[in-house]
Structures are given as C-alpha cells and as structure tokens.
Amino acid sequence: xxxxxxxxxxxxxxxxxxxxxxxxVSWQHAGHAAAPSGGESHFNVDIVSxxxxxxxxVMCHRLVTAELADLLxxxxxxxxxxxxxx
Amino acid sequence: xxDTQTKERIQTEIAGTDVVLFMKGTPVFPQCGFSAAVVGVxxxxxxxxxxxxxxxxxxxREGIKHFSDWPTIPQLYVKGEFIGGCDIIREMYETGExxxxxxxxxxxxxxxxxx
Numbered sequence: 457x458x459x460x461x462x463x464x465x466x467x468x469x470x471x472x473x474x475x476x477x478x479x480x481v482s483w484q485h486a487g488h489a490a491a492p493s494g495g496e497s498h499f500n501v502d503i504v505s506x507x508x509x510x511x512x513x514v515m516c517h518r519l520v521t522a523e524l525a526d527l528l529x530x531x532x533x534x535x536x537x538x539x540x541x542x
Numbered sequence: 543x544x545d546t547q548t549k550e551r552i553q554t555e556i557a558g559t560d561v562v563l564f565m566k567g568t569p570v571f572p573q574c575g576f577s578a579a580v581v582g583v584x585x586x587x588x589x590x591x592x593x594x595x596x597x598x599x600x601x602x603r604e605g606i607k608h609f610s611d612w613p614t615i616p617q618l619y620v621k622g623e624f625i626g627g628c629d630i631i632r633e634m635y636e637t638g639e640x641x642x643x644x645x646x647x648x649x650x651x652x653x654x655x656x657x
Contacts, residue, residue: 513630514612521613528613534576535614537629 459496459531463524470523471505485534497533509541548605556619560649561591564606565616569593576628577616583635588652589644621647 460480467476482495508516516539521528556562567573569581584591596603596615610617610624618625634640644651
C-alpha cells in the first residue's frame with residue numbers, strides 16, 4: 457500500500473470525511489536535502505468532515521496529525537493540510 | 543522527549559519576544575519553503591519577529607514539537623501563545639484573521655506596500 461493510500465485509509469476511518477484528497481507532491485521537492493529519492497515524502501491533504509465543526513484550526517490539525525503520528529515521525533517529511541467542516 | 547532544560551529554553555524564547563517563529567534557517571535565509579512562506583507573510587504585514595533557527599540545535603528542533611504538541615516546523619508564537627504552523631498562518635492571513643489577532647494582542651502591524 458502506498459503512503460498516500462495509507463493516509464487516506466486512516467483519515468477516512470477516523471473522520472468519515474465528506475471530502476478527502478491526498479496528493480503526493482514529493483516530485484515538487486525532489487533533490488532537496490530531506491527528500492528521499494523514492495518520493496512519498498511530501499503530501500497535500502484536504503479534508504472536510506463534520507468532526508471539525510466548532511473546533512479551532514490548531515485543534516483540527518492536531519486531530520489529523522495524531523492519526524498520522526508514526527508516518528510523520530517516519531517517511532512523511534511534510535504535510536500541507538487544510539481542514540474544514542463544510 | 544522534552545527535558546526540563548530544553549523546555550525552559552523554549553519558555554524563555556517565547557516569553558522574551560512578542561512574536562517568535564521557530565523555523566528552519568533564518569528570516570533572511572530560510573532553508574525550507576514552509577518557513578519562508580511564514581517569513582513572507584510576517585514581513586508583508588510589517589510585523590517584527592524573532593526567528594529561532596531549529597537547524598542550529600537538535601534539542602530545540604525536537605523539543606518544540608513536544609512543547610507545542612505539533613509535529614512540524616515552522617511554528618508561530620505570539621505573546622507566548624501557540625498560533626499555528628504554515629497552513630494555518632497562510633489561511634489566517636488570507637481571511638484577515640492574522641491581522642485581527644495581532645491587533646488584539648497589541649502587536650504593531652504595518653502592511654507593506656506591494657512594490
């Protein structure tokens with residue numbers, strides 16, 4: 457399973473999003489010091505879920521990154537994140 | 543892990559200056575696109591801030607993630623309060639909330655004319 461698929465699987469299960477896009481943008485960072493040659497290191501995630509309603513942005517981001525903690529400590533070097541409730 | 547010494551150093555940093563950005567590189571020479579983006583926003587708003595280069599110090603680089611319960615760099619603090627990372631700062635800038643928050647905290651904002 458690709459890292460992007462794993463991110464999608466976890467976020468779907470945790471937040472039942474009404475919209476979710478996970479984009480591997482590692483190619484945009486190829487060659488910089490922290491970018492491994494195999495890619496799968498930089499991701500853009502847009503997620504819309506009712507779970508985020510009434511929560512601050514910081515809180516929403518923390519909920520998402522908590523689901524991905526081991527990935528962020530491992531292969532995922534950067535995560536560009538947008539969390540919305542509608 | 544966050545040892546007491548690192549925690550105290552971080553607390554001293556965020557207490558010592560109104561606006562502190564933990565970043566990769568320096569405000570003049572950011573070494574990461576996300577850090578550069580936040581420097582760009584703050585500079586554009588004419589906000590005085592102190593940059594702390596986490597690349598200079600591994601204990602700060604790891605410690606700040608535990609301190610803030612936030613896994614990524616950059617991280618912005620205003621008057622000792624964690625505001626967010628790059629995506630949040632950009633969103634707040636676009637909606638005008640960043641300027642509003644700075645005003646509420648009594649931070650001088652002087653938007654720079656676009657040259």
